[in-house]
Amino acid sequence: MILLSHQKRLTSFWLGRACVFCSYRKTFVTARGYVKCARCGKQKSLKRLRRELEIICAFVEQRPALQVSVEMKIGYQSVAKVFKDIRELLFYQAELEGKKLSGTVEMDESYFGGKRKGKRGRGAAGKKVVFGILERGGRVYTKVVYTLTAENLMDIIKKKTRKGSVFCTDTFKSYNSLKQYGKHLTVNHSKTMVDKNNHNHINGIEGFWSYAKHKMYNYHGVSKANFGLYLKEMEYRYNHRKENILEPILKLYFGYVSY
Numbered sequence: 001m002i003l004l005s006h007q008k009r010l011t012s013f014w015l016g017r018a019c020v021f022c023s024y025r026k027t028f029v030t031a032r033g034y035v036k037c038a039r040c041g042k043q044k045s046l047k048r049l050r051r052e053l054e055i056i057c058a059f060v061e062q063r064p065a066l067q068v069s070v071e072m073k074i075g076y077q078s079v080a081k082v083f084k085d086i087r088e089l090l091f092y093q094a095e096l097e098g099k100k101l102s103g104t105v106e107m108d109e110s111y112f113g114g115k116r117k118g119k120r121g122r123g124a125a126g127k128k129v130v131f132g133i134l135e136r137g138g139r140v141y142t143k144v145v146y147t148l149t150a151e152n153l154m155d156i157i158k159k160k161t162r163k164g165s166v167f168c169t170d171t172f173k174s175y176n177s178l179k180q181y182g183k184h185l186t187v188n189h190s191k192t193m194v195d196k197n198n199h200n201h202i203n204g205i206e207g208f209w210s211y212a213k214h215k216m217y218n219y220h221g222v223s224k225a226n227f228g229l230y231l232k233e234m235e236y237r238y239n240h241r242k243e244n245i246l247e248p249i250l251k252l253y254f255g256y257v258s259y
Contacts, residue, residue, distance in 0.1 A: 010053060010057075012025065013049065013053055013250075014049075014050055014053060016029070016035035016046045016049070019035075019037035019039065019040060019042065020044065020049060020250070020254040021037060021040055021042040021044075021254055021255055022037060022039055022040040022042075024037055024038065024039040024040065026038040026039065029046075030043060033045070033046065034046070035049065051072070051074065051078075052082060052253075054072060055068060055072070055078075055079055055082045055083070056082065056086065056246070056249060056250065056253060057246065058079075059082070059083055059086050059249070060245055060246045060249060062215065062218055062219075064218070064219055064220055065079045065080045065083050066079075066220075084226070084229070085253065086249060086252070086253060087226070087229035087230065087232070087233050088229060089249075089252040089253060090229075090232055090233050090236045090249075090252070091228070091229050091232040091233075093236065093248075093252060094232045094235050094236045094239070095232075097139075097236075097239065098139075098141050098160065099139075100159075100160060100161055100162045101133055101134075101135035101138065101139065101141060101160060101161050101162070101165070102135065102161065102162035102165045103135055103136060103137075103138070103165060103166070104135070104136045104165070104166045104168065105133060105134065105135055105136070105161055105165045105166065105167050105168065106133070106134045106136065106168045106169075106201075106202040106203075106204045106205040107131070107132065107133050107134075107153075107157070107167060107168070107169050107175070107202070107205065108131075108132055108169065108170065108202050108205045108206060108209070109129060109130065109131050109132070109145075109148060109172075110129075110130050110132065110209040110213075111127040111128070111129060111130075112127060112128045112130060112212075112213065112216070112222075112227065112231075113127050113128050113222065113224065113227065128144055128224065128227050129144065129145050129146070129148065130142055130143065130144055130145070130231060131143050131145045131148075131153060131156060132205050132208060132209070133156075133157070133160055133161060133205070134204045134205040134208055136204055139239045140205070140208050140235055140238055140239060141160050141235070142212075142231055142232070142234075142235045143156055144227070144228050144231065148172075148174055149174060150173070150174040150175075150176065150177055153174050153175070154177060154178075154181075157178070157181065158181065161181075161182075163181055163182060164182050165182045165183075166182060166183045166185065167181070167182050167183065167184045167185070168185050168186075168187070168200050168201065168202050169184070169185075169186055169187075169202065170186065170187055170188070170202060171186050171187070171188050185200035186200065187200045187201055187202065208238055211234070211238060212231070212234035212235075212238070215234055215237070216230055216234065
């Protein structure tokens with residue numbers, strides 16, 4: 001489905017008719033078999049280009065790197081490198097797109113990874129702690145945190161939200177100072193998911209946690225070292241969930257500009 005929606009552009013790249021670096025449609029083959037652009041002068045092995053395009057399409061489809069390496073009959077490290085390069089690009093792109101959220105804003109923390117045994121939720125050992133902010137009907141912003149103090153969370157909130165917004169949270173004490181920054185509504189999750197008095201809830205951000213964990217589960221394990229990259233990938237995919245992200249990923253990876 002992804003390939004069909006971008007068939008014309010992918011075919012041009014695949015056959016070496018268009019430059020992947022600037023999208024110019026005039027190229028020629030060098031003596032060593034590389035495709036060279038007549039405008040920007042950049043060149044690339046056509047064989048390597050075709051392989052990278054296949055891997056990028058597999059990334060967009062969220063196929064695990066090991067599965068792709070087996071199907072394409074190439075080394076796992078070759079696939080994993082392209083996947084990691086894309087995730088690094090998406091990490092910075094997500095940060096660049098992260099304008100201040102406003103309106104009705106939901107906030108919550110979640111815990112990823114670690115062993116299931118023992119204490120769960122706040123204070124659980126061996127897990128990555130993530131703080132999330134979601135603008136209802138809009139975007140989400142996430143950040144790995146190492147402490148859930150009021151000072152740390154408020155620092156992030158002030159940088160990523162507009163003062164005067166309506167802030168929806170649970171009753172965690174670190175959110176108590178929010179009333180000085182905007183209207184603060186709370187819901188006591190030990191009693192209900194939606195407050196009967198003010199109809200407050202944080203179902204939106206909790207829905208994102210479910211979305212992110214489900215998609216990460218399909219990767220069959222995420223290393224602690226690269227967790228931040230996977231998290232921002234999920235943020236980017238969520239914020240662009242109504243779009244086909246193949247085109248922007250091609251632009252980021254190859255650095256070309258459509259005309």
